[in-house]
Amino acid sequence: MTSTISNQKLGLPEVDSAQTNPSSRAFLTRSGIEVPAEPFTAETLRGWDSDLKLGEPGKYPYTRGIHADMYRKRPWTIRHNAGFGSGEDTNALFKYLFNSGLTGLNLAMDLPTQMGIEPDDPRGQLEVGRVGAALSTLEDMERLYDGIPMDQVSTSTAHNGLAIVFLAQYVLAAQGQGVPPSAIRGTVQNDILKEILARGTYIFPPRPSVRLAGDVIEWCINNAPKFNPISVSACHMQQAGATHIQSFAYTFANAQVYLDEVIRRGYSVDQVAPLFSFLIPTTVYFFEAAANHRAARRLWASILREKYGAKDPRSWMFRAATAGDQTELTAAQPLNNLARITLHCLGAALGGSQSVILAAYDEAFDLPTEKSFRATLMAQNIVQRESGVADVVDPLAGSYYVEWLTDRSEQEMRAILQKIADTGGMVKAIEEGIVQRDIAHHAYEEERSIQSGQKVRVGVNCLVVKDEGGGMEQETFNFDPDVGRRHIERLKEIRLQRDQDSLTDSLKALKKAAADESQNLVPHVMEAVRCMATGGEIAGVLREVFGTYKPPSGV
Template sequence: MSDHREQNRADQQRWLETTFGKAVKKSPERRASFATTSGIPLRPVYGCGDVKPGLHERLGLPGEYPFTRGVQPTMYRGRFWTMRQYAGFGTAEESNKRYRYLLQSGQTGLSVAFDLPTQMGRDSDHPRARGEVGKVGVAIDSIRDMATLLDGIPLGTVSTSMTINATGGILLALYQAIGEKQGVAPDQLQGTIQNDILKEYAARGTYIYPPEPSLRLITDIFAYTAKVMPKWNPISISGYHIREAGSTAVQEVAFTLGDGIAYVEAAVKAGLDVDVFAGRLSFFFNAHNNLLEEVAKFRAARRLWAKIMKERFKAKDPRSMMLRFHTQTAGSMLTAQQPENNVARVTIQALAAVLGGTQSLHTNSRDEALGLPTEDAVRVALRTQQIVANESGVADVIDPLGGSWAIEALTDEIEGRAEEYLRKIDDLGGMVQAISKGYVQREIQEAAYAWQRQVEKKEQVVVGVNAFKSEDPPVPVMKVDPALEEQQVRRVKALRAERDNAAATRAVDALRQAARGTENLMPLVLAAVKAEATLGEVSDALRDVFGEYRETVVL
């Protein structure tokens, strides 16, 4: 192999100086240099000489360590990825209609978006909730709302993802309670809660409690689901929001895996066996426009995580080393100008996710830069996935770009650069310390600024924004009826008037007392929501004990 590599390098050098060199001298390239969004230089052509020795060992085979080529032996030849369209708005009734519509249209899993008050642990009638109820997701205040949200949806067969973090344990308890009402045992429920608080401190902002008690809640959920809900993924470690905040692909991999390391360390420190919980960890990545870099990113992340789990945490079970991930196409790449162009962008991004081996996928709707997606736009987004799955042919071969010299060189480069970031994070004392010191935030901010400058200088073309402009016809935009907020406020007030308030108070007080100790809090959260305590009341009980996090401003 080394002879082939040396010969390839020699052939490429000759080609650069002769055939290529003459062509460029006659007709210059479009740019002085080419690079990915992470700043990785791109050669004009790749060959075996551009890939590090030992490719066979780094590749492996599908379903086998180091899982570069996929975590399942059959990948999409067995079944397609889960098509999971993220949705939620207004009241539980309105969102339930959208979920039924999506399932009837061929969606294979639910993905629930919650409004900001729900994410921040505030009931809809709280003063800080005013104007935000039901705007960016569905409002869930109580077990009654959850029952309405999931009405007619068979929880024994449908897998549900819930994008919720600080209040993740409460929503998980509500889901379990409704499953039991449907006659579905907890050990049969399938799905994921995001439950990734570290990226909230670094990139998004929907946190409530300080890092230490937040990590306690997360490890409590790890232990609880391992025992009670073994088919449930207790966390979706999210690079998506890190990338949406402006990071590069390399930073997305590094900071996501850095968060993952912190969660595993916290769980091991709490006494959990890594092979008991690690097989249920899941990840959540962004799919951007640069198809080659994105495919390489997913493969690099999978290989690097496998190595971390095997070498750093001494995992023995191969399932503990598998990086299983959901992907969402890039909301930050959608444009309000010429929104129909977003269909093409989303198609490229979805293709990158599939070529990279995702386990589930959400495709953004063309109108999401303008508002919540309309039903027509959602249908086109889902159809995009179905066309990639059924008509493109890319799902018929496992890791179809594996062995491409360009893909393998980029995979190696992203992996190596992400490892450099992880070493820096270790030097700073781990991910919690890196975030506390502002290192992660600063890196993301600088990357976002660099990208914006490239767009402003037209070094990066964004079709319809800084090039190929045109006048756009009006686009129908979905708006949430303001009356839904008042309806939700009346509902939560009616709950407090109708329930057994003494039982709800006892359950919340028991949770508050337990939070001062060390026992697992999930059974007490479950008891509280079954007693019809509201999400805000449960959150406030924990606020009383844990306090609230105050962000350190990074300039």
């Protein structure tokens, strides 16, 4: 029987004939590379040497992946960002995730914790526990991991300006469980330069910030070899407006600043580089997501081997987690975002990511609901377990188009890196605001191309459903407004119970060490954390020595 339900009845949009005529539109990748009309053929790759450009999977230059058998033996880790309220609130959530078999926990922290602002400071009190867990003191971290064996989980967290405080709290909480630093696993983002460029939770100026990042890396080299002390992040730069290719190039520029900072202290590149991991964006334009990831692996391997003279293959490997791009998701027709999330996952899988973390379809409104969170989890499982994409190593290898795009992408990344070197290096380019302005301008251009219809967003600039009831029927996350008050009350009790003398001494010693550039601050921060200093107090001491970052004005 034929269904005769009209478009009207289903709430389907009328198809706009202008949108179905492609002759007038430009054919551009997400990064704006023009895709030629002529079919890609063997001629496209004339002179292209697969031994040189690809090699074998798991071998230099790693274009095909960092492991020989990739997902056949090691499926990518499915990760989720989680955390809210106090350490206790998040503990319940983590226990649930841990007991469901997730051993890779992504810990989200609230903004006062990330910014080193006391929860009861007027600047912070509205935001306590809102976008992540409030972890002011060691006690909060201990509550967070209560009953969760810290030698069995791997925790990843986006702590940057005060990554050093997170490390100290995490190490001490683990020690409290009898787990030594050498056994802790996980990743702290610790990438302050991209905070200044894109994500905004910066505290100190770039140079002392880079020193703090270096301190964390150096301490982990010597004490916590299974812990990734840095995850240099491209995805926030794409979200702030950089092109997909720019976001990789800026990331490589940032990564080299941190690498140089630690090598300068007398470490060999092969002691430092294997600890580096990356967080990269994916895109709905999944061919480009895959091509750029492949190009990035080849470029990073080449930078490490050719420029830094690294000998250890682990130094050459570009290990990356991939994150979804929320800026490609739309508030209009939110369920459409499930299709986009699936394409994000496909791009990450075809690129050869080690772990994948995706957004939920309703993130244009608030934190995910349980329903949207689960839908993302299942979408990722469908790509990994049903589609067959994980059955073959680097399935796009040898495609005329993808190899052309991979080469083109590597050239563009190299050109951007050269431009940054020519302006005097990344720290200078950031201090002068050059990169920030490029990102902001591109964000505006991209938005204009969406509003003009040049760049298609289904449901936004074509196939628009006129009457959506203003989205009022959209179910969204419900936040318990009382978590902040509870956290602040607990903190006030902790403050009264602390040994004031040892606390004061530890903060004085930290301040003295901060003024001496030859000192690694991790042991000093650790001592303060042991004395129940809050992240805000530690940041306060460091602000007195380092000052606060004032971004260059102007958009």
